[in-house]
Amino acid sequence: MGLKQKTLVSLIFFLGIILYITYKITVNRTYFDIISYHFKYLNESNNTIYLSEQPRIFCLLLTSKKNFQTKAKVLYDVWANKCDNLRFLSLKPDELAQNITNTQSLDERYKESWLEPMGLKEDSYDKLTNKMYLSLKQIYKIDPNYDWYLKADDDTFIFIDNLRK
Numbered sequence: 001m002g003l004k005q006k007t008l009v010s011l012i013f014f015l016g017i018i019l020y021i022t023y024k025i026t027v028n029r030t031y032f033d034i035i036s037y038h039f040k041y042l043n044e045s046n047n048t049i050y051l052s053e054q055p056r057i058f059c060l061l062l063t064s065k066k067n068f069q070t071k072a073k074v075l076y077d078v079w080a081n082k083c084d085n086l087r088f089l090s091l092k093p094d095e096l097a098q099n100i101t102n103t104q105s106l107d108e109r110y111k112e113s114w115l116e117p118m119g120l121k122e123d124s125y126d127k128l129t130n131k132m133y134l135s136l137k138q139i140y141k142i143d144p145n146y147d148w149y150l151k152a153d154d155d156t157f158i159f160i161d162n163l164r165k
Contacts, residue, residue, distance in 0.1 A: 055147040059083035063154035068093035
């Protein structure tokens with residue numbers, strides 16, 4: 001056997017040992033251990049997990065203040081009200097900021113679900129990334145204990161019940 005062949009055999013043997021060690025370490029720290037904070041508890045004797053009854057879903061809904069009485073309202077009425085918690089991410093609509101009387105007929109949860117991201121000065125398509133970043137930062141400080149955070153736009157339809165399955 002030549003020097004190149006011996007080197008190649010040694011390299012393959014060494015890689016085999018590394019893979020074996022990595023496998024042993026991985027088996028001791030199972031996938032379930034890593035994600036167990038999403039679950040009630042982990043039975044370590046047989047690696048079975050017991051899921052919480054329902055995953056908690058926080059809905060982040062990107063919209064703009066001009067859609068307060070139109071798209072956002074329909075979104076809330078059709079599916080968004082089924083979220084465990086929700087926030088419409090936008091500058092505060094004029095109707096809410098000025099406490100106009102024609103908003104009296106609106107659901108209180110709908111009116112309270114508007115979040116104006118701290119630091120957002122302009123609500124435009126060009127500032128969408130900044131709007132989302134500021135919103136996520138603020139939401140996670142306020143409500144970090146949800147299983148899922150769902151981001152959707154005001155022209156999206158989602159079956160929340162199917163997400164819980």
